[in-house]
Amino acid sequence: MSEQESTPVVRRVDDRHRYEILVDGRRAGLTAYRDRDDRRVFFHTEIDDAYAGRGLASVLVEQALADVRASGKRIVPICPYVAKFLTKHGEFADITDPVTPEVEQWLDGVLGR
Structure with a gap:
């Protein structure tokens, strides 16, 4: 980030999941999710090419997962980036559920894939 850029801001956009x-x-x-009961299922994370290499994905996912914790929900990391992040950040292990075929099938149905 250059000195002219402001601190990145993360916001939850519920109507766009x-x-x-x-x-x-x-x-x-962005990092995209769908909620299933008390679980927030993360399935995609992307950073625009113009902002690549600045560590923004890590900032985004860390703040998103902190919001999940504050909301009293659990995490299901279908997104490969979120899954990798969680292997390095054990502080979220207590609210992380495994990816199961049943959850993957549910997500495919929700997304129409």
Whole structure:
């Protein structure tokens, strides 16, 4: 990040089922989810190419997972980036559930895939 950029801001956008990270008011990336009962199932994370290499994905996912904890929900990491992040951040292990074929089938149905 250059000195002219503001601190990234992460916001939850419930009607779009995602968290977005903003840099200088512009969306730089997102992590998408669907809720199933008390579980937030993360299935996709992306950072726009113009913002790559700045560590924004890590900031985004960490703040999204902290929000999940604050909401009293659990995490299901179908998204490979979220799954990898969780292997390095054991502080979320107590609220992480495994990915199961049943959850994957449910997600495919919800997303129409």
